Amino acid sequence: MFAISLGDDGAELRPLEPYHAEEYLAHMERGREYIGRWIPLPDVSTDLPSARTFLQSYADRAAADRGRLYGIWVDGTLVGGVLFGSFDTTTGNCEVGCWLEETAVGRGLVTRAVRVILDWAVEERGIHRVEWRVAPGNTASVKLAERLGMVREGVLRESYPLRGVRLDGEVWSVLAPEWRELRAAGR
Numbered sequence: 001m002f003a004i005s006l007g008d009d010g011a012e013l014r015p016l017e018p019y020h021a022e023e024y025l026a027h028m029e030r031g032r033e034y035i036g037r038w039i040p041l042p043d044v045s046t047d048l049p050s051a052r053t054f055l056q057s058y059a060d061r062a063a064a065d066r067g068r069l070y071g072i073w074v075d076g077t078l079v080g081g082v083l084f085g086s087f088d089t090t091t092g093n094c095e096v097g098c099w100l101e102e103t104a105v106g107r108g109l110v111t112r113a114v115r116v117i118l119d120w121a122v123e124e125r126g127i128h129r130v131e132w133r134v135a136p137g138n139t140a141s142v143k144l145a146e147r148l149g150m151v152r153e154g155v156l157r158e159s160y161p162l163r164g165v166r167l168d169g170e171v172w173s174v175l176a177p178e179w180r181e182l183r184a185a186g187r
Contacts, residue, residue, distance in 0.1 A: 006112040009074070013113050016071035016081055018059055021052040024071075027078040031101035038138040040162055041099055058083070065089065070117065072100070072109050079104035082113045084121070092128035092176075094121055098141070105140070111147055118148070119183070122176045130179070132172040135162075145172040149182040 003012040016024065028035070028045045036042040045051040061067030067087050072080040080100030087094040096117060098110045121127040132150055134141040145152070150172040158166035174182070 003073075004116055006072070006109060006116070009107065011072060011074045011107070011109055011112070013070050013072060013082070013116055015062075016055060016058070016069045016078075018052055018055040020071065020078070021048055021055055023078050024055060025051040027080075027101065030103075031080075031099075034102040035099045036163075038135050038141065038162070039097070039099060043163070061087075068117075070113065072104070072113050074104060074107075074109070080109060080113075082110065082117055084117065087121075087125075087127075089125055089127070092126060093131070094127050094129075095131040095133065096121075097133070098144070111144060114144070114148060118174070118179060122179050128176045130174050132174075133169050134172065135167045136170050137167075142170065142172075148174060149178065149187055150174045151178075 003014045005012050025045055025048055028042050028051065032042040045054050055069070058067060058069035062069070065087065068084045070082050071078050072082070080098065082096065082098045085095045085097050096114060098114060100110055118130055121130060130150075132141075132145045132148075134145065136142065136155065151174065153171045153173055156169040156171060159169040160167055
């Protein structure tokens with residue numbers, strides 16, 4: 001197993017794998033209401049078999065080089081994660097996403113974790129375009145896209161259903177040359 005330190009606060013980024021199913025389910029139970037306000041992730045993992053199935057789906061994506069899933073741990077407790085929902089080295093495009101328990105909000109954990117995976121995608125894997133999709137009302141996620149130097153490209157009207165309501169989805173992106181320039185400038 002590997003872990004990447006996200007700073008001096010005991011936070012680290014690690015692969016989130018099927019053998020973490022119990023820990024992942026406990027994390028989803030703690031954060032179900034907060035995490036589920038904007039994304040359907042908690043709805044997918046409601047018991048141990050469904051949590052294991054979800055984690056296995058990302059293990060299968062990683063094996064096929066089509067996506068990846070990472071957990072954010074603080075002092076040994078899983079509090080959130082980041083992912084490549086799609087990952088295509090042929091086209092040079094990927095989509096990143098995140099989630100976090102409410103108790104871990106405001107510490108920069110997701111910002112630090114996304115920077116790690118963006119650096120890897122751009123510099124090691126040759127990804128050219130990274131997308132970020134967010135509901136316009138999810139101000140924390142919109143601000144994160146802004147902090148990362150992403151550009152808002154537009155709104156996909158009523159593009160995804162969440163618990164019977166169709167939500168708009170904003171599309172943000174950063175291109176590899178822009179990301180390199182931002183990183184060189186210390187952002």
